[in-house]
Amino acid sequence: MSREYGETWVYESLVGGIPGLGISRTLAVALQFAIFEVGVVGLGWYYGTWDAVAAGTVAVVVAAVGSVEMHRLGAKNRLLGTPPEHKRLLFGSSIEIVLGVLAFIALVTYLFAWDAAAGPTLIDRLFGPEPPLPVVYLTLLVLWDLTYRIGTSWWSAVVALWRAVHVDLPPDERATVRRLDAENIGFSAVQLALVPFLLTEPVLLGAVVGHVIAVAVVCSAAIWLT
Secondary structure: OOOOOOOOOHHHHHHHHOOOOOOOHHHHHHHHHHHHHHHHHHHHHHHOOHHHHHHHHHHHHHHHHHHHHHHHHHHHHHHOOOOHHHHHHHHHOOHHHHHHHHHHHHHHHHHHHHHHHOOOOHHHHHHOOOOOHHHHHHHHHHHHHHHHHHHHHHHHHHHHHHHHHHOOOOHHHHHHHHHHHHHHHHHHHHHHHHHHHOOOOHHHHHHHHHHHHHHHHHHHHHHHHO
16 A cells, blocks of 8 residues: 555655665564664674673664564554544654654763763763774664654654544544554553663663653553543
8 A cells, every 4th residue: 555745654754765675664674673783793793892782782672673663553553544633743743753853862962971971971881981983873873763763652652642632533443542552552661671771870761761651651541531
């Protein structure tokens, strides 16, 4: 089924909008995981940054699961009989990109400014006092992938609450949207896999756990109001 502009996440548009690149969603996610994981392990071996390989692998897995969930949530939301305003708000506004950028900038500010004021940064602890440039580049790329997923999960929750308040769905679709909202809670909860690596970083730990709790609260409210 063809999808028009404004009916997909930005991530989906990138995967499906490159001329001549007709790959399936499954293959796109598999390639994403393989490229990132080869980079994590390869750079860890070459530069001897083995302490960071476990954290990097978990981050890559979480990002890949997030990609799968974005495809699932996107496809299921497009099948709903909701008014155009709902889909325009969810997909066409691209607010998930804005939220992802804000989260990424906040993360980079913490890593290189706030955390640095307290002593060795998380980057220093993972990669040493002089981290190799390719390692830093890949790290920031994976972190952007994660923060974009966080932005998408949060925006999906906000739009779900808007839909629950403003859209009167037929009975057969109410159960569907409740399952979608519950799936979004699971989508955000996957990010808790990062918690073991953040136990010495209370600010980042609070941000991740707080995000998951916020999504759970908003989506639960949407489920209750639907």
